[in-house]
Amino acid sequence: MTPPGDPTGDPTxDPTxDPxESDAAxxxxxxxxxxxxxxxxxxxxxxxxxxxxxxVRLLATDPAAHTDVAAFVRMRGLLLLGVRVEGExxxxxxxxxxxxxPEAAPSGPPAADPGMPPAAPxxxxxxxxxx
Amino acid sequence: MAAAWEAGWADPRRLHAEGRRARRLLDEARSVxxxxxxxxxxxxxxxxxxxxxxxxxxxxxxxxxxxxxxxLVAATVEHSAILLPGRHAAAAAGDPGQFGPVPVDALxxxxxxxWAAALDSPGTAVAALQSANGEVGTxxxxxxxxxxxxxxxxxxxxxxxxxxxxxxxxxxxxxxxGDARSFAGPxxxxxxxxxPRTRWRLPGPPTEVEGGRVDIxxxxxxxxxxxxxxxxxxxxxxxxxxAARALxxxxxxxxxxxxxxxxxxxxxxxxxxVVTCSFLLADGEALVTELDRRGIAVASGSACTSSTLxxxxxxxxxxxxTHGNIRVTLPLExxxxxxxxxxxxxxxxxxxAVAAVRAQLQAR
Numbered sequence: 341m342t343p344p345g346d347p348t349g350d351p352t353x354d355p356t357x358d359p360x361e362s363d364a365a366x367x368x369x370x371x372x373x374x375x376x377x378x379x380x381x382x383x384x385x386x387x388x389x390x391x392x393x394x395x396v397r398l399l400a401t402d403p404a405a406h407t408d409v410a411a412f413v414r415m416r417g418l419l420l421l422g423v424r425v426e427g428e429x430x431x432x433x434x435x436x437x438x439x440x441x442p443e444a445a446p447s448g449p450p451a452a453d454p455g456m457p458p459a460a461p462x463x464x465x466x467x468x469x470x471x
Numbered sequence: 472m473a474a475a476w477e478a479g480w481a482d483p484r485r486l487h488a489e490g491r492r493a494r495r496l497l498d499e500a501r502s503v504x505x506x507x508x509x510x511x512x513x514x515x516x517x518x519x520x521x522x523x524x525x526x527x528x529x530x531x532x533x534x535x536x537x538x539x540x541x542x543l544v545a546a547t548v549e550h551s552a553i554l555l556p557g558r559h560a561a562a563a564a565g566d567p568g569q570f571g572p573v574p575v576d577a578l579x580x581x582x583x584x585x586w587a588a589a590l591d592s593p594g595t596a597v598a599a600l601q602s603a604n605g606e607v608g609t610x611x612x613x614x615x616x617x618x619x620x621x622x623x624x625x626x627x628x629x630x631x632x633x634x635x636x637x638x639x640x641x642x643x644x645x646x647x648x649g650d651a652r653s654f655a656g657p658x659x660x661x662x663x664x665x666x667p668r669t670r671w672r673l674p675g676p677p678t679e680v681e682g683g684r685v686d687i688x689x690x691x692x693x694x695x696x697x698x699x700x701x702x703x704x705x706x707x708x709x710x711x712x713x714a715a716r717a718l719x720x721x722x723x724x725x726x727x728x729x730x731x732x733x734x735x736x737x738x739x740x741x742x743x744x745v746v747t748c749s750f751l752l753a754d755g756e757a758l759v760t761e762l763d764r765r766g767i768a769v770a771s772g773s774a775c776t777s778s779t780l781x782x783x784x785x786x787x788x789x790x791x792x793t794h795g796n797i798r799v800t801l802p803l804e805x806x807x808x809x810x811x812x813x814x815x816x817x818x819x820x821x822x823x824a825v826a827a828v829r830a831q832l833q834a835r
Binding site for chain 1: 751755773781782
């Protein structure tokens with residue numbers, strides 16, 4: 341079951357972190373209007389350009405991003421700090437852990453993780469004007 | 472099929488010699504398929520396709536149980552012919568509780584605890600579950616899921632449209648639905664099995680077609696083609712499934728050897744002939760095109776390849792990567808004698824094709 345405040349259902353999500361809160365410390369990637377796999381590609385490129393540990397905030401309107409950002413984070417061993425619907429788009433806050441060293445990222449298929457619940461659509465309330 | 476059109480042109484409802492012959496042929500086709508499914512012929516109806524059989528099966532169960540309630544419980548990976556009407560009916564009634572989607576795990580298997588909890592919700596009239604998923608191949612725990620239904624007196628519709636004839640025939644169900652395409656039969660023939668114990672009724676006056684379960688006469692040549700396809704498929708089923716399983720294993724291994732790849736679905740408890748995988752930072756549409764250019768035909772569950780631009784609801788429900796996705800459904804060897812060579816070609820081409828598509832994408 342997905343606990344409240346953990347909208348992706350991903351165990352790597354820290355529900356106490358709000359994607360809008362760490363704005364000052366993050367890079368924002370605007371992938372609104374782009375279709376899959378471009379939002380995840382833009383996110384991966386931004387993470388690769390930043391020093392290790394930088395958080396990147398991705399804005400996307402593509403419905404596939406809901407599933408694919410969480411899958412990308414899981415496959416690359418990154419951290420999904422938060423997900424929030426902000427009106428027309430969704431904001432995803434991702435911290436690069438190994439993205440700056442792609443050769444060190446886990447390769448091949450990740451072991452199936454039956455304990456991981458499926459990603460649910462983000463369900464946090466929208467705060468108007470925050471986008 | 473040409474022979475079936477030659478033999479089956481007459482109207483089985485007519486009393487002239489040709490009509491009587493057509494009636495006899497239709498009865499024979501029905502009895503071949505019923506015997507194969509282990510059911511009485513009068514419980515098997517032909518419908519115009521698998522999705523129609525799903526819709527009718529669901530509608531009749533629901534109408535017959537209308538005094539119990541209107542709630543449908545179904546796994547989130549079910550066919551859209553189950554999910555869309557279920558969601559629509561709940562929305563039309565203004566009662567979201569009438570639709571109870573049950574989550575699946577990362578392999579696509581329904582959570583039995585959540586299944587039981589969903590059945591316990593008041594007003595649950597009908598439940599629907601696949602025998603196995605046609606996109607990722609994962610089999611569902613049918614016997615256990617059916618037992619939970621039986622204990623509560625809730626009828627279970629089992630959707631076997633993905634694997635009927637290719638995998639073991641389901642035995643735990645109250646309504647069984649199949650599609651002749653899964654056993655290399657013609658399109659346009661669905662199978663609806665309604666055992667006498669099942670309470671099932673459509674609203675409105677009863678029809679005189681197919682035991683009152685459909686209002687469209689089956690197209691006789693298609694029914695004959697389905698029966699012939701069934702006979703040929705089951706004759707070689709076990710050997711064909713073993714070979715298909717081994718071929719799928721080679722595709723899974725070849726995909727897994729490519730970095731940043733997710734091979735989706737249960738590696739063992741699955742249909743013998745279906746495999747799906749997703750390549751991170753690759754474009755599904757470009758991958759299908761790239762493989763097609765190399766003479767290899769695959770499908771995809773990525774959003775960019777669908778008319779709605781939505782990703783596969785099955786992959787999304789599993790939390791699997793939806794972009795860069797390809798899906799292979801192996802044909803029977805009797806239908807595609809070059810099947811083994813085709814798989815070898817795919818396995819050989821895959822690393823280069825994925826690399827090419829990834830490079831194209833990085834350049835954007």
